[in-house]
Amino acid sequence: MHPFSYTRVSDTREAVAAGRRGGRFIAGGTTLVDLMRETVEQPETLVDISSLPLREVTATERGGLRIGALVTMAEAAAHRKVRTLYPLVCEALELSASAQLRNMATIGGNIMQRTRCTYFRDVRADCNKREPGSGCAAREGFNRTHAILGTSDSCVATHASDVAVAFAALEARVHMLGPDGERTVAFADFLLRPGSTPNREQTVQPGELITAVEIPAFPRPLHSGYLKVRDRQSYEFALTSAAVALHVRGGVIREAKVAAGGVGTVPWKLPAVEQHLIGERPSEALWAAAAAKAVDGARPLSHNRFKVELLKRTVERQLRIVGGTK
Numbered sequence: 001m002h003p004f005s006y007t008r009v010s011d012t013r014e015a016v017a018a019g020r021r022g023g024r025f026i027a028g029g030t031t032l033v034d035l036m037r038e039t040v041e042q043p044e045t046l047v048d049i050s051s052l053p054l055r056e057v058t059a060t061e062r063g064g065l066r067i068g069a070l071v072t073m074a075e076a077a078a079h080r081k082v083r084t085l086y087p088l089v090c091e092a093l094e095l096s097a098s099a100q101l102r103n104m105a106t107i108g109g110n111i112m113q114r115t116r117c118t119y120f121r122d123v124r125a126d127c128n129k130r131e132p133g134s135g136c137a138a139r140e141g142f143n144r145t146h147a148i149l150g151t152s153d154s155c156v157a158t159h160a161s162d163v164a165v166a167f168a169a170l171e172a173r174v175h176m177l178g179p180d181g182e183r184t185v186a187f188a189d190f191l192l193r194p195g196s197t198p199n200r201e202q203t204v205q206p207g208e209l210i211t212a213v214e215i216p217a218f219p220r221p222l223h224s225g226y227l228k229v230r231d232r233q234s235y236e237f238a239l240t241s242a243a244v245a246l247h248v249r250g251g252v253i254r255e256a257k258v259a260a261g262g263v264g265t266v267p268w269k270l271p272a273v274e275q276h277l278i279g280e281r282p283s284e285a286l287w288a289a290a291a292a293k294a295v296d297g298a299r300p301l302s303h304n305r306f307k308v309e310l311l312k313r314t315v316e317r318q319l320r321i322v323g324g325t326k
């Protein structure tokens with residue numbers, strides 16, 4: 001591990017100032033410390049933000065929820081309001097990582113986490129995300145777990161977060177505080193597709209601090225759930241996943257929010273699936289036809305062609321479970 005300095009802040013303005021001077025924020029440290037040990041990340045200054053007052057879950061005036069950036073994954077998953085209003089978020093959290101990691105990792109850190117591409121974490125491998133312009137070892141390497149959607153010639157890594165898939169489905173917003181004040185970004189714009197600059201992963205500017213993730217209100221009842229398909233049933237990343245939320249009234253689907261994980265370079269919102277569902281009556285045929293649209297634009301690699309069919313089946317199965325025709 002490379003030498004670094006460490007400072008602790010207790011005020012958000014102080015944090016922003018330290019971030020602007022080049023400090024890296026650290027809270028739970030469940031990603032960053034690993035990457036520092038592997039010398040993938042070599043920050044000169046760590047700014048410990050774990051004492052900042054960003055640990056609240058509060059109802060918004062518009063009927064949604066605002067989850068503070070330093071609420072841990074375990075706290076968010078157990079929170080009464082989150083469980084009542086957005087069980088989809090709780091399911092995604094509880095299927096993530098391990099209990100120990102969920103006790104340490106924060107919501108803000110979770111959506112900032114870096115890819116689990118093994119080549120990214122191997123400093124001997126070519127990786128445009130770690131070292132721009134060096135190449136992408138995964139393209140011609142073992143890419144079974146990599147993305148089939150949103151890829152570029154520069155990078156094919158997936159985004160590893162589960163709860164980010166739920167946030168994408170529910171059209172959450174990310175609140176940030178920076179040198180120029182507060183701003184809010186739609187979750188769909190917060191994480192960046194790799195394009196030709198895979199080293200840029202979020203819209204966060206130097207010194208900007210995530211303060212909260214806000215989930216909007218939806219018509220009730222909102223039936224929802226998260227399905228994660230993986231190689232083993234514990235402490236494993238998704239091969240595919242589906243976050244589904246449906247509002248059905250009078251036997252007709254009025255709202256449909258759907259996103260997929262494990263397949264995209266960012267959590268993959270599925271507007272074509274949503275549009276196919278809205279205004280229709282739940283049926284087996286509807287789930288299958290809608291799920292077929294989940295793979296529009298898929299570009300599988302040499303070892304992950306199976307994800308195309310698996311994604312269709314994952315989305316179809318979760319639509320059936322949430323839609324109540326199973």
Ligand code: SF4
Pocket residue numbers: 115117118119120126127128129130135136137138139154155156157198
């Ligand atoms: Fe690096 Fe992305 Fe290629 Fe993985 S897929 S080796 S993260 S450039």
